Amino acid sequence: MAATRLTATVAGCAAAAAALAGLTACAPRGTDAAAGYDAAAQQQIPALNDVGASSAPPPSTAPAAPLTLRLKAATIPKMGKVVTDQDGLVLYRFDKDTAKPPKSNCVDKCAQVWPPALTDGNPELTGVDPAVVGTVVRADGSRQITLAGWPVYRYIGDPKPGAWKGQNVGGVWFVVAPDGKKNLTCLPTPAPTAVQPPAAAGPTATTNDDGGSGGY
Known part of the structure; x- marks a missing residue:
């Protein structure tokens, strides 16, 4: 799937002499979910084709989960261009996934902390190029x-719309830009640790390897 190549603006965060100073410089700040959206007319695109699958998807064995009904390009303080869902929650991508072919490697406990942005294939778009939007079939069906082939997720550690506390978690999770690239405008240092899965998940849930730093 061809992705519109946009130039990612990488604004350096002030180098900190201490970890606390680095965190302060890049501290996420919540914003009004309605603020900063591109003034593009909303578009509704035809049902998306699954990518990265050679045959029809298997019947879903996943429990019912809320769908992502809308993708919006937004501009938020310190971070700049991001993509949010219909509730204004910032979306992320995972370095241990792949885009060519698209594949999600965030399952089990990982997916409890980073819920995948699921779809029925017909999300409404605001300020996001339909050419970079697709879908991938997960292991559970x-x-x-996907944006430019990269599966996208929410983060349960974000307390409200416009927050981006998932940025650089474990050194492998990053806010996704409208073109599907990593938004590296601001990187909290040291890399934050992911929040724990919900207690209801139970102690027997398996953990997806995060390569360290608690990134799941």
């Missing part, structure tokens, strides 16, 4: 939205 559900369909996840």
Whole structure:
């Protein structure tokens, strides 16, 4: 799937002499979910084709989960260009996934902390180029939205719309830009640790290797 190549603006965060100073410089700040959206007319695109699958997707065995009904390009303080869902929650991508071919490697406990942006194949777009939007079939048969081939997720550690506390978690999770690239405008240092999965998940859930730093 051809992705519109946009130039990612990489604004350096002030180098900190101490970890606390680095965190302060890049501290996420919540914003009004309605603020900063591109003034593009909303578009509704035809049902998306699954990518990265050679045959029809298997019947879904996943429990019912809320769908991502809308993707919006937004501009938020310190971070700049991001993509949010219909509730204004910032979306992320995972370095241990792949885009060519698209594949999600965030399962089990990882997916409890980073819920995949699931779809019925017909999300509404605001300021996001339909050419970079697709889907991939997950191991459980559900369909996840991709941007430029990268599966996208929410983060349960974000307390409200516009927050981006998942940025640089474990050194492998990053806010996704409208073109599907990593938004590296601001990187909290040291790399934050992911929040724990919900207690209801139970102690027997398996953990997806995160390569350290608690990134799941």
